[in-house]
Every structure is written in structure tokens, then in C-alpha cells.
Amino acid sequence: HFGYExxxxxxxxxxxxxWRARAHGGGVTSDFILKRLFVEKGDAVRLSGLREIYFGKQxxxxxxxxxxxxxxxxxxIMSNVTNLWLVFxxxxxxxxxxxxxAHLESxxxxxxxxxxxxxxxxxxxxx
Numbered sequence: 001h002f003g004y005e006x007x008x009x010x011x012x013x014x015x016x017x018x019w020r021a022r023a024h025g026g027g028v029t030s031d032f033i034l035k036r037l038f039v040e041k042g043d044a045v046r047l048s049g050l051r052e053i054y055f056g057k058q059x060x061x062x063x064x065x066x067x068x069x070x071x072x073x074x075x076x077i078m079s080n081v082t083n084l085w086l087v088f089x090x091x092x093x094x095x096x097x098x099x100x101x102a103h104l105e106s107x108x109x110x111x112x113x114x115x116x117x118x119x120x121x122x123x124x125x126x127x
Contacts, residue, residue, distance in 0.1 A: 002072050004034055004087070015045045020090065031090035033066065036083050049084040055099060056088065058120060065098060066091050 004021040011018040016037040023030050039046040049071070056068025066088040075082045100111040 004032060015041050033088045033090050035086040039082050039084050049086060052086055
């Protein structure tokens with residue numbers, strides 16, 4: 001997968017999955033988190049991935065936040081399935097934990113945009 005050695009799955013859901021991975025280069029081994037989004041599930045999944053890329057870039061250098069590395073698209077020609085992969089250094093708090101706050105309501109957990117999310121511009125242009 002684009003130079004990453006997949007180690008083990010660490011999470012999965014309806015719209016994607018998350019893997020621990022390693023990359024070897026220049027005598028150095030680095031640990032990464034790869035998140036695969038099933039973009040064939042709909043435009044909302046693709047847009048979710050694009051938001052995560054945007055915020056991953058915005059939060060570079062924030063202490064205790066996994067640094068966004070890159071993204072890539074993988075298409076299986078045989079099944080015509082396209083996946084959007086997001087790559088993060090394996091370190092610190094997940095982007096999801098920063099962007100969403102969990103609230104307990106009627107024995108259910110509701111996730112809502114966090115204070116950090118609400119404080120960022122809604123687009124790369126700031127508008």
C-alpha cells in the first residue's frame with residue numbers, strides 16, 4: 001500500500017477501517033496509522049475524508065496531535081472500488097478526538113463538533 005507495511009487493523013466501521021502500519025526507508029523504521037475510507041459508499045464519506053485532510057494540515061505542530069502525513073487514492077480495477085487512504089504518524093491524540101466532543105444524552109453518546117472545530121475557519125480560504 002504505497003510503501004506502507006500493514007501490521008494490524010485497530011478499528012473498523014461502516015465507512016472505513018484503521019490500520020497500524022510501518023514504513024522503512026533510509027535505515028529508519030517509522031510507525032503510522034492508515035485510515036481507509038470507502039468512498040464508494042457516497043459523497044458524504046469522500047467529503048469527510050477531505051475535511052480530515054484539511055484539519056490534519058491545519059493542526060500540524062499542535063502538541064499531542066497525530067501529524068497528518070499524506071493521502072492517496074487506491075482503485076481496485078477488478079471490483080471498481082475506490083478507497084481514500086489517510087496517513088498519520090502514530091503519536092498522540094486522534095484527529096477525531098480533537099474535532100468531536102462526546103455528550104451523553106438519554107443513555108446514548110452524541111458526538112458534536114468540538115470547541116476547537118468551531119474556532120477554525122470553515123474553508124481553506126477562511127470563508
